Amino acid sequence: MELKIVSTTCPYCGTGCGLNLVVRDEKVVSVAAWQRHPVNEGKLCPKGRYAHEFIHRKDRLTKPLIKKDGKLVEASWDEAYELIATKLKTYKPEEMACLASARVSNEENYLMQKFARAVLKTPNVDHCARLCHSSTVAGLAASFGSGAMTNNIQDIAESKCVFVLGSNTFEQHPLIGRSIVRAKQKGARVIVFDPRYTPTAKQADLYKSFYSGTDVAILNAMMQHIIKNGWEAKEYIENRTKDYEKLKAVVMKPEYSLENVSGISGIPAKDIAMAAEWFATAPSACLLYSMGITQHTTGVDNVKSVANLLMLTGNIGKVGGGVNALRGQNNVQGACDMGCLPNVYSGYQKVIDEPAVKKMKEAWGCDVAGGKIGYTVTEMMDVLTENPPKLKAIYIMGENPMISDPDLKHVEHALKNLEFLVVQDIFLTETAQLADVVLPAACYAEKDGTQTSTERRVQRWHKAVNPPGEAKADWEILCELGRKMGFEKQFSFKSPEEIFNEVARVTPSYGGMSYKRLEPEGLHWPCPAADHPGTPILHTQKFANPDGLGVFTPIEYKPPAEVTDAEYPFILTTGRCIWQWHTGSMTRRSESLEREAPTGWIEINTEDAKALGIRNNEMVRAITRRGEVQVAARVTGDIRKNVMFMPFHYAECPANVLTNNALDPIAKIPEYKVCAVRVEKIKEA
Ligand code: SF4
Structure with missing residues (x-):
């Protein structure tokens, strides 16, 4: 009985832990530690430890399914492709949309947006980053010129003050929690504000619960207290930022006094003051956030407020500082980088910029959707419930909006209004059950590729076993369908590596990467040239804005969209x-x-x-x-x-x-x- 050990990355959270799959008789039987992996050093949380258990489940999808008389029945790949190609050709570009996936590889996400823009000519491509960190992308890009986590995971351990606001790190990114523990062991103070006393909160030197949705008020009060005490980083503000006076005009208002914000947030004034003092006077301070900051009607405001605090205290572009926006899914960062957003091609090249459109046309050798921003996931669901619905067909790869999206009755109504729904997945999810065609896909252990973790580390996946039955890797399915629809040249790839080489050619931040260079530990983007070492910490010399300056944005506190009342208290x-x-x-x-x-x-x-x-x-x-x-x-x-x-x-x-x-x-x-x-x-x- 021969054992094979295959190194790859964990398929769950954005931490990007490395693990070894143990293979016996063509089955993944266990997960073993990858001792030297730089992020997790052989440790795994329970999800990583048991990441093999679903792979060989009997209910994996193994054959394409087509809906006939209201029932999904098995079909051949030829039948499924023929039906999809024939149906999709009947719709106008603006009537179709594609959802990419934070669960699949960079190569597959790149192909999905290429399929949408080059084959269907539709601008409507998005994915679940819309639901978790779209406010990070928008908010940090407006402040720093780049929408990604600024520092790397190991660097958190160098911080002297770690402020966790809107992240339950120890449960949701457990191996990032280790860096917080290390920082503490080296003398850092840890502040956690959260409505729940979570396992993360239990690590704090200062924990306070607060009313969800009052983050801007809290951050403004902290900034007011810092400025009043003269703790702001004056030289840094002068040399590296702009619009400080505009920020000051808002945060110094009486409504952001400690006492007033205490009333809004439920945190005692003295504790807001203490957090402000600890954060501003530490030699280095970082802030970790996740969806507690982003998933609000004020999500972008919240992110900009976080950016304001970090620039005010001079903590961007340095060791132990940073806005560490912790990405949720294993490859949500990569799916964004690959252009699975309705406003950008890969590498955040804007679809409304004529040179970017021209570049993609030349690179792909065909006309492409450009010049217009498409629908987001949430807008797709809204236009589907209009009469008549503006969308008619959606192709979903590896997403399950029937559980993940807000207001599920609305989502069900929307998806049932579609004329044609294709779902590509590894199991018959709640969403797949509504599909007209279901395509069986390979899971992470069954294909080669790359993924990009929350710290912008691009890492390799290695294939351990074959997919079950007739299931295929998402990249193979997209290539076969692209060719079937007449795009032979654009979808002629024979391997994920060939796709990655095209990604590197058209994506400046990945320009210096290759499969060879990604072994064994990966590289942090931006890595623009073959001799570039990658960039663990962003903005060390200047921000990514055209003038190199960080931008302060004054933000007023706004209450959530729905507040409590006598009926819903x-x-x-x-x-x-x-x-x-x-x-x-x-x-x-x-x-x-x-x-x-x-x-x-x-x-x-x-x-x-x-x-x-x-x-x-x-x-x-x-x-x-x-x-x-x-x-x-x-x-x-x-x-x-x-x-x-x-x-x-x-x-x-x-x-x-x-x-x-x-x-x-x-x-x-x-x-x-x-x-x-x-x-x-x-x-x-
Ligand atoms: Fe996987 Fe995240 Fe756990 Fe690491 S911390 S093992 S990436 S789920």
Whole structure:
């Protein structure tokens, strides 16, 4: 019995841990430590440890499926391709859309946006980054000229003050949590503000709970206190930034006094002051955030406020500083880099810039969609519910909006209004069940490729086993379909490496990368030339804006789109747990993970539960303006009074039936983190 060890990266979060797949008899039987991997050094969180368990599940998709008489039935690849090609040719470009995936490789994402723009000629391509970090891309790009995490993961350990705002790092990016621990061991102070007393909060030197959605007010109050005390980085502000006076005019307003913001946020004034002092006077300070900052109708404002604080204290472009925007999924950074957004080609080259359009036309040797920004995911769902719907066909690769998107009744209504839906996935997800054609795809262990983690590290995937049955890698499917639709030359790739070489040719930040150079530990972009070592820390000399300066943006506090009232008196916030991953299509099929957290719950503060007469584990009805869900109560002192929390992984009690699809006006990200809810006891019959 011969064992084969294949190194690759973890298919779950954006940390990008390296792992070794143990293969015996063409089966991945275990995951072993990759001791020398620079990010995780042989350690794995439970999801990484059990990342092999779903691979050989019997319910993997193994053959294409076509809907006949309302039922999905097995078909040949030829039949499926013929149907897709014939149907898609009947629609106008603006009637079609493609959703790429944060779960698949860079090469596959690059091909999906190429398929949309070169074959379908549609500008409508997006993916789930819209739902997690689109506000980061917009907010940081406006402030720094680049929308990515500024420092690398190991660098967090060098910080002397780590401020975690809107991230449950120890559960959602556990191996990044190690860097926080290391920073602490080296004397750093850790501040955590979160409505829940999470495992991350338990590591803090200063923890305070607050009302979800009040981040801008808190950050403005901290900045006011810093300026009042003269702790701002005067030289840095003078030499490296602009519009400081505009920022000052807003943050110094009386409404952002410590006392006033204490009333808004629920954090005592002295603690906001202490956080401000610790952050501003530390030799280096960084801020870690995730979806607690981004998933708001003020998501872009929140991100710009974070950028303001970091520039005010001179903490961008230095060791131990930085805005560490922690990306959720393993390749969400890469899917954005590859141009799976409606406004940019790969490398954030704008579709409305004529030279960029010309460049892509020349590179691809055909006419391409350009000059117009397409629909975002959230806009797609909205235009699908118009009468008549503006979209007719959507091709979804590796996404499950029927669990992940806000206001699920609205999403279901939208997807059912489609004339033609193609879903390419590894399991028959809730979304795939609605499809007209389902294409069986390979999972991470069954293909070569690259992914880009939250710290901009581009790393290799190595194929360990063949996909099951007739399933194929996403890149093979897209190439075969592209050729079938008449784009022989544009989709002639024989391997992921050939695709990556094209990515490097057309994407300046990946220009110096090759498969050879990515072994064994990867490279951080930007890496513009073959002799460039990569860039672990951004903005060390100048910002990426044309004039090299960082831009302060004055931001006023705005309350969430939906606030509590007599009918819906509690704030509902949503998120994840350490055992499950997003819509659960992989983790819920992993025995060791599912066993630990087999169904959903709603966290209710002990005092609130007492007032409502609700006991721990009792089934309750959670109701918002959009729908209701029956779910078990988890009564706990670890959540702020008047705030409730639900994980969104569970189809049997889907939190996103309840969430609000109100959008940030710039990033179009929905406000998953705040809506108004009421909870009722279920009366026994
Ligand atoms: Fe995988 Fe993230 Fe856990 Fe690392 S921290 S093992 S990347 S889920």
